[in-house]
Amino acid sequence: MTATAVEMRDAGLAFGKRSLWSGLDLDIGAGEFIAVLGPNGSGKSSLLKVLLGQLSLSAGSVRFPALQHRRRGPAIGYIPQQGTTEEAPAVRGVDLVGLGLDGHRWGLGLRGKRERDRRVAEAVRAVGATPFAEQPITRLSGGERQRLRVAQALVGEPSVLLCDEPLLSLDVTHQGVVGELIERRRRSAGTAVVFVTHEINPVLPYVDRVLYLHDGDFRVGTPDEVMNSATLSSLYGTKIEVVRLAGQIHVAGAHVALCEDEPHHVEERVL
Amino acid sequence: MENLFDIELTLRLLGLDFVRHALLASALLGLVAGALGPLIVMRRMAFAVHGTAELAFTGAAAALLLGMVFEGVAVEYGAIAGAVLAALLLGILGGRSAERDSVIGVVLAFGLGVGVLLLWLYPGRAHTQLGLFIGQVISIDRTNLAVYAVSTVAVLGVLALLYRPLLFASADPVVAAARGVPVSLLTPLFAVLVGIATALGVQTVGMLLVLALLVTPAAAACRVTSSPTRAIVLAIAFAELAVLGGIVLSLAPGVPISAFVTAISFAIYLSCRLVEHLRARVRRRKDADASEGAATAGAAAPAAGR
Numbered sequence: 001m002t003a004t005a006v007e008m009r010d011a012g013l014a015f016g017k018r019s020l021w022s023g024l025d026l027d028i029g030a031g032e033f034i035a036v037l038g039p040n041g042s043g044k045s046s047l048l049k050v051l052l053g054q055l056s057l058s059a060g061s062v063r064f065p066a067l068q069h070r071r072r073g074p075a076i077g078y079i080p081q082q083g084t085t086e087e088a089p090a091v092r093g094v095d096l097v098g099l100g101l102d103g104h105r106w107g108l109g110l111r112g113k114r115e116r117d118r119r120v121a122e123a124v125r126a127v128g129a130t131p132f133a134e135q136p137i138t139r140l141s142g143g144e145r146q147r148l149r150v151a152q153a154l155v156g157e158p159s160v161l162l163c164d165e166p167l168l169s170l171d172v173t174h175q176g177v178v179g180e181l182i183e184r185r186r187r188s189a190g191t192a193v194v195f196v197t198h199e200i201n202p203v204l205p206y207v208d209r210v211l212y213l214h215d216g217d218f219r220v221g222t223p224d225e226v227m228n229s230a231t232l233s234s235l236y237g238t239k240i241e242v243v244r245l246a247g248q249i250h251v252a253g254a255h256v257a258l259c260e261d262e263p264h265h266v267e268e269r270v271l
Numbered sequence: 272m273e274n275l276f277d278i279e280l281t282l283r284l285l286g287l288d289f290v291r292h293a294l295l296a297s298a299l300l301g302l303v304a305g306a307l308g309p310l311i312v313m314r315r316m317a318f319a320v321h322g323t324a325e326l327a328f329t330g331a332a333a334a335l336l337l338g339m340v341f342e343g344v345a346v347e348y349g350a351i352a353g354a355v356l357a358a359l360l361l362g363i364l365g366g367r368s369a370e371r372d373s374v375i376g377v378v379l380a381f382g383l384g385v386g387v388l389l390l391w392l393y394p395g396r397a398h399t400q401l402g403l404f405i406g407q408v409i410s411i412d413r414t415n416l417a418v419y420a421v422s423t424v425a426v427l428g429v430l431a432l433l434y435r436p437l438l439f440a441s442a443d444p445v446v447a448a449a450r451g452v453p454v455s456l457l458t459p460l461f462a463v464l465v466g467i468a469t470a471l472g473v474q475t476v477g478m479l480l481v482l483a484l485l486v487t488p489a490a491a492a493c494r495v496t497s498s499p500t501r502a503i504v505l506a507i508a509f510a511e512l513a514v515l516g517g518i519v520l521s522l523a524p525g526v527p528i529s530a531f532v533t534a535i536s537f538a539i540y541l542s543c544r545l546v547e548h549l550r551a552r553v554r555r556r557k558d559a560d561a562s563e564g565a566a567t568a569g570a571a572a573p574a575a576g577r
Contacts, residue, residue: 052449073451080445088313090493090502091442103439104450108431136497152446162449 003030005192012059031190038213044196077158079166093133100152123155142169175202201248277523284522297514299423305507308489313441322379326357328478329386350470358466362459480529487536491543
């Protein structure tokens with residue numbers, strides 16, 4: 001847990017005059033699980049795009065010290081938010097997962113095909129997708145695709161895992177399965193996890209720290225430090241009530257969009 | 272057309288050198304078209320292929336005209352140059368998918384206008400001009416054949432080298448970009464491969480019908496398989512069937528081959544849609560049976576527990 005996977009220094013992101021967040025100092029350690037919360041349009045997905053190198057910071061810096069001189073892409077696992085990807089024809093679940101393993105390599109990939117097939121089958125089995133992995137993805141439901149996306153991200157054995165609402169359209173059982181898989185990956189391999197979500201409770205036992213974004217401001221800390229009435233009230237500038245109920249966190253207060261049922265889509269149109 | 276089933280005449284013609292050259296060149300074209308087709312379908316590039324073909328025509332028309340002045344400017348080089356230029360232009364100008372459609376329309380219209388002007392300036396035989404529209408595979412000689420062979424090897428070689436990242440970028444561009452695949456570099460590279468294939472197609476089936484070989488076989492294949500590898504194998508088989516079958520059928524009646532090539536590839540496409548439809552029906556029936564079976568089993572379970 002000593003190595004730093006991601007290092008952000010005085011980082012800021014603005015579109016034109018509108019600042020999403022600024023002055024963000026954040027070190028994400030290897031094996032650390034960070035949940036990113038905040039209302040729609042607070043810059044959660046944009047933070048992931050910055051970490052992916054697809055969006056440049058308007059201020060400050062972001063580094064991946066643990067990667068040293070290796071390329072960033074192959075070391076990253078990415079679960080995109082549902083509905084932001086178009087599904088192509090003539091692609092099966094296994095193809096999608098397989099591309100997550102070696103799609104960034106040149107050539108046809110005929111050598112080592114047996115080992116590749118074994119690893120893909122293993123990753124597919126882990127998310128319980130074996131019964132439908134041979135079907136074209138265009139025919140699968142949202143939840144089925146989402147589980148394949150998780151397999152696709154994990155099969156590449158990433159050292160940094162970026163997840164954009166990975167629990168969306170999953171039932172409670174599969175939310176648990178996905179949460180456990182990600183948890184196991186970071187325990188066994190020290191993968192740093194950045195987990196954008198609008199619902200913290202399904203992963204609350206795993207979360208080391210919370211990054212809560214709101215209206216250009218943010219709070220970072222353990223779930224207890226951030227998810228309490230005082231902290232959220234000061235962040236929102238209005239009275240917020242945080243209640244712990246049966247090990248779950250419930251937020252009540254004026255216009256708090258923490259538990260909104262829709263995903264955030266506002267920043268998706270930027271790219 | 273009354274000679275359509277004159278097998279004796281067909282066999283006699285098949286013995287001729289120029290017919291054999293035509294068949295060989297078309298076989299190479301079918302190979303390239305089938306190999307690129309599924310990626311073209313996946314990337315929704317049918318209109319881009321059409322636009323590229325029209326500019327291959329412009330390039331060929333320019334080469335026709337230049338050929339009057341300079342010895343050795345062959346039409347196929349003009350077609351390849353035009354298509355590659357068009358592909359690059361479309362790749363650079365139409366980077367954003369939202370604009371791609373209109374950019375192709377704009378470039379295509381201008382290129383076609385230039386091509387018409389060039390053809391009008393060309394004082395040669397009208398037959399040569401018409402050949403660019405509907406193909407003139409019969410005029411392919413040994414030199415053309417060498418160009419075809421070199422182009423085929425080059426396109427297939429580059430495709431093999433780029434295959435995995437190209438498939439990733441085509442099937443799943445968002446995650447591909449995240450994983451470090453140079454998606455924006457692959458787009459013009461693939462466009463150049465398509466440009467070369469298109470230029471070869473302009474020679475055989477003509478500018479108007481390149482889609483019949485680059486898009487239709489792959490679109491048909493994608494109806495009956497969802498494995499990218501199998502889609503390529505099927506698309507090659509369909510393209511070969513269409514282009515070789517079209518040539519053989521066109522021999523005796525002396526009809527332009529494009530009529531038969533497009534008819535065969537369209538028939539294959541319709542058959543594949545039919546197969547897809549029938550399979551879906553079988554699948555639905557199976558699903559219905561399965562859920563009925565599960566319901567019966569569920570009802571039986573408590574009884575067994577008692």
